[in-house]
Amino acid sequence: MLKKLLVFLIIVLVLVGIGYFVFTKSSLLNLSSLPVVGRYFSPKVDNNAPANITYWSLFEPYEVYDPLFVKYQNQNPNVKISYEEKVFSDLSVYKDSLLAKLKNGEETPDIMRIHATWIPEFAPYIEPAPAGVYSPTKFEDDYFIPASKALVIKNRVVGVPLMYDSLALFYNKEIFDNENVSPPSTWSDFATLAGSLTKTSNNQIIVSGAAVGSADNVAHFSDILGVLMNQSNIELPRDMDSEAMQDIILFYTNFVKQQKVWDRGFAYSPLSFAQGNVAMMFGPSWELLNIIESNPDLKIGVVSVPQVVGKGSLTADSYPNFWVEVVNANSSSTNKAASWKFLKWFSDDEQLLQAFDEASKVRAYGEPFPKVSLQQKLVSNPYLGPFYTNADTGEMRVSTDLSGNNAYIDVLRTVVEGVLDGGDVKDLLQTAKKDWERLDSLKAK
Numbered sequence: 001m002l003k004k005l006l007v008f009l010i011i012v013l014v015l016v017g018i019g020y021f022v023f024t025k026s027s028l029l030n031l032s033s034l035p036v037v038g039r040y041f042s043p044k045v046d047n048n049a050p051a052n053i054t055y056w057s058l059f060e061p062y063e064v065y066d067p068l069f070v071k072y073q074n075q076n077p078n079v080k081i082s083y084e085e086k087v088f089s090d091l092s093v094y095k096d097s098l099l100a101k102l103k104n105g106e107e108t109p110d111i112m113r114i115h116a117t118w119i120p121e122f123a124p125y126i127e128p129a130p131a132g133v134y135s136p137t138k139f140e141d142d143y144f145i146p147a148s149k150a151l152v153i154k155n156r157v158v159g160v161p162l163m164y165d166s167l168a169l170f171y172n173k174e175i176f177d178n179e180n181v182s183p184p185s186t187w188s189d190f191a192t193l194a195g196s197l198t199k200t201s202n203n204q205i206i207v208s209g210a211a212v213g214s215a216d217n218v219a220h221f222s223d224i225l226g227v228l229m230n231q232s233n234i235e236l237p238r239d240m241d242s243e244a245m246q247d248i249i250l251f252y253t254n255f256v257k258q259q260k261v262w263d264r265g266f267a268y269s270p271l272s273f274a275q276g277n278v279a280m281m282f283g284p285s286w287e288l289l290n291i292i293e294s295n296p297d298l299k300i301g302v303v304s305v306p307q308v309v310g311k312g313s314l315t316a317d318s319y320p321n322f323w324v325e326v327v328n329a330n331s332s333s334t335n336k337a338a339s340w341k342f343l344k345w346f347s348d349d350e351q352l353l354q355a356f357d358e359a360s361k362v363r364a365y366g367e368p369f370p371k372v373s374l375q376q377k378l379v380s381n382p383y384l385g386p387f388y389t390n391a392d393t394g395e396m397r398v399s400t401d402l403s404g405n406n407a408y409i410d411v412l413r414t415v416v417e418g419v420l421d422g423g424d425v426k427d428l429l430q431t432a433k434k435d436w437e438r439l440d441s442l443k444a445k
Contacts, residue, residue, distance in 0.1 A: 049078065049334045049338075050078045050079075050334075051078065051079050051080070051334050051335050051337075051338035051339075052079075052080045052082065052335070053079060053080070053081045053082065053110045053111060053335060053338055053339050053342060054082045054084075054109040054110050054111070055081060055082065055083045055084070055109055055110065055111040056084050056086050056098075056109040056111070056112050056113065057083065057084070057085055057086065057111075057112075057113040057325070058085065058086055058087075058088075058091075058094070058113050058323065059085070059113075059286070059323075059367075060085060060355075060359065060367070061085055061362070062083055062085060063358075063362065064355060064358045064359045064362065064366075065083060065355065065358070066083075067354070067358055068346065068351055068354060068355060068358075069081045069083060072342060072345060072346070076342075079338055079342065081342070084109075086113075090406070091115075091402060091403065091404035092404045092405070092406040092407075094404060095114070095115070095118060095404035095405075098112065098114070099118075099121060099122065099125075102122070102125040102328070102330065103125075105330065108328055108330065109328060110327065110328050110331045110335045110336070110338075110339045111325055111326070111327055111328070111339050111342075111343065112325070112326055112328060113323050113324070113325055113326075114159075114323065114324060114326055115322075115323050115324075115400070115403045115404055115405075116146075116147070116150040116151070116159070116161070116322055116323065116324050116396060117150075117396060117397070117398045117400060117403055117405060118404065118405075119150055119151065119153070119158060119159065119324075119326075120443070121443060122326065123153070123158070124329070125328065125329050125330060126158050126159065126326045126327065126328075126329055127326075127327040127328065127329040127331070127336045127339075127340070128153075128156035128157060128158050129156070129157040129158070129160075129327075129340050129343075129344075130337070130340060133157075133340045133341065133343075133344045134157040134160065134340075134344065135157075136148075136152045136155050136156070136157060139151070139152060139157045139160075140152065141372075142371050142372060142373065143161065143370055143371060143372065144164060144320070144370070144372060144391045144392050145392040145393070146320040146322075146391075146392070146394065146395070146396050147161050147164070147320075147322065147324075147370060150324075150396065151324060158326065159324035159325060159326040160324060160325055160343050160344075160347045161322045161323065161324045161325070161347075161370040162323075162324075162325060162346065162347060162352065162355070162367065162370060163322055163323060163367035163368060163369070163370055164320070164322050164367075164368050164369060164370040164387075164388075164391065165284045165285050165286065165320070165321045165322055165367075165368060165387060166284065166285075166318045166319055166320050166321055166387050166388075166389075166391065166394070167220065167223045167224070167226075167227055167282055167283070167284060167305055167318070167319040167321070168282070168283070168284070168285070168288075168302050168303065168304060168305060168386045168387050168389075169183065169184075169190075169280060169281075169282055169302070169303050169304070169305055169306065169386075170273065170280065170281050170282070170283060170288060170291070170300055170301070170302055171183055171279060171280045171300070171301045171302075171303070172273070172276060172278065172279050172280070172298070172299070172300065172301075173299035173300065173301045174276075174299050175197060175207070175276075175279045176279070176301070179196070179197060181193060181196070181197070183280075183301065183303040184306050185303075185306060185307065185314070186306050186307055186308070186309055186314065187228075187251075187306045187307070187308060188309065189306065190210070190280075190306045191255070191259065193209065193210075193279075193280075194209035194210035194212070194255065194259065194261045194279070194280065195209055195259050195261055196209065197209035197210075197261075197279040197280075198259075198260070198261040198279075205260070205261070205262070205263050205266070206277070207277055207278070207279065208261055208262050208263070208266065208272065208277060208278045208279065209261040209262075209278075209279050209280065210255065210261055210262065210278070210279060210280040210281065211262055211266075211269035211272060211273060211278045211280070211281040211282075212224060212252065212255045212261070212262055212280075212281075212282070213252060213253055213254070213255030213256035213257075213259075213261070213262040213420075214253075214256050214262060214264045214416065214417070214420060215412070215413040215416040215417050216264065216413070216417060217264060217265075217266055217267070217268050217269060218262070218269050219268060219269045219270050219281070219282075219283060219287060219401065220282055220283050220284070220287070220401045220402075221252075221401065221412075221413070221416065222397075222399045222400065222401045222409045222412050222413070223282065223284075223319050223321070223400060223401050224252065224282050225248060225249075225252060225399075225412055225416075226319050226395075226397045226399060226400065227305050227317060227318070227319040227394070228248045228251070228252070228308075229245070229248060229395075229397070230317040230318075230319060230393075230394045230395050231307065231308040231315040231317045232244050232245075232247075232248060232308065234248070236397070236399075236436055237433050237436035237437050237440065240429050240430075240432055240433035240436055241426065241429040241430045241432075241433050245429055246425050246426060246429060249415060249416065249419060249425050249428075249429070250419070250425060252416065253416060253419045253420055256420055257419075257420065264420065269281050270283065270287060270290060270291055270294075271294075273291060274291045274294040274295045274298060275295070276295075276298060282305070284321055284387070285365075285367075285368055285383070285384060285387050286367075288300070288302065288383060289363055289364055289365070292364050293363070293364075300383070302382075302383050302384075302385075302386045302387075303386050304318070304386045304389035304390065305318065305319065305389075316390045316393055317390060317393050317394045318389060318390040318391060318393055318394035319394050319396075319397075319400075320391070320394050320395075320396045321396060321400050321403070322370060322396075325343055325346075325347075327339045327340055327343070347370075347371075349371065349373055349374055352369055352370075352371065352374060353374070353377070355367070356369070364383070365381060365383065365384060368384050368387055368388070375388050375391070399411075399412055407439050408436065408439060411432050411435045411436055411439070412432070414428070414431075414432065414435075415428045415429060415432050
């Protein structure tokens with residue numbers, strides 16, 4: 001009898017020790033995820049219990065999602081969805097305020113939209129999907145590789161994207177037709193074309209061949225650098241002061257310094273392009289929407305980003321960029337379960353197609369689909385096909401423009417503007433490496 005009691009106490013102590021480690025060392029693990037013993041610790045959640053889900057999102061007005069909310073609530077009368085579109089002129093304010101609220105235990109929503117690059121910082125406050133809702137294997141089959149890299153952590157799915165975006169090259173069709181030229185496929189062709197399409201008068205640029213070369217007045221300059229870094233296998237901060245990175249910065253800034261296809265005094269690049277004063281510019285799909293809305297009569301073509309000529313072939317890298325929906329770990333167990341059940345439904349093909357159609361009623365097109373199964377649905381779209389070129393390749397970087405990571409973007413901004421002001425590229429990059437490492441250390445705390 002004493003021996004049995006001793007064995008029982010040992011088992012209890014082992015389980016308590018495991019529980020302590022799991023709950024204190026990792027927010028992405030819990031006892032229910034452990035083999036064998038997990039079944040005894042899985043929370044019992046009534047999937048039919050009443051739930052009031054609060055949902056904070058970005059970029060989509062209520063009228064786009066409302067028909068889907070109504071449909072879901074009709075199918076699930078026990079669930080009420082309270083949706084709020086957050087609008088911030090500076091997304092870093094949204095990021096910092098949301099993260100502060102989560103850290104301080106203040107009132108926060110059950111479902112939140114965050115940028116995929118925020119996952120490491122938000123991880124302690126994210127509730128992973130139950131295995132029965134999203135399995136890592138199924139998720140990796142359904143979504144493009146950059147999404148699974150960012151959102152499958154420790155064999156758990158921690159978020160789901162409702163959209164996919166990347167960098168593409170926009171061009172003014174009228175300018176191209178008048179010059180009888182075609183869009184470039186390589187960076188060498190891009191540089192040559194940018195020079196030939198630039199028109200000057202009295203040493204002043206009147207038509208820019210390409211909005212590229214500076215930081216302060218070029219939208220998505222850090223993304224352009226990002227795709228060049230992807231194509232050169234640059235890892236930051238490790239390679240920040242490497243010769244390859246120096247070459248990238250000099251290649252980029254020479255469009256202003258040597259080729260003079262762009263001027264630092266020009267209006268912000270999307271505005272200049274919309275006014276017909278620029279032949280080419282880079283941007284994600286949502287930037288194109290802004291340009292179309294600004295000038296509906298402008299004839300715009302879209303192609304995938306230029307590639308680097310390698311040994312007998314071209315690189316095949318993109319620059320993915322997307323936002324994801326995550327569930328708040330601080331929510332009640334009922335709301336967490338209800339939130340993931342809703343997100344699984346919301347991210348099904350049928351709902352994504354409906355959301356795209358609803359958005360297309362109020363603008364030129366909806367958010368591009370995040371799922372491999374729906375990619376072909378947009379092949380015939382006059383704008384969106386090129387954003388999917390090489391969708392499974394390329395690294396999404398923390399320096400993505402307008403992603404709420406302003407401090408990292410400013411590190412690259414200082415380098416670019418510093419070179420244009422006559423600074424030494426090597427010295428600037430060495431300083432940038434230290435600044436980047438400092439930001440990484442602060443984020444890790």
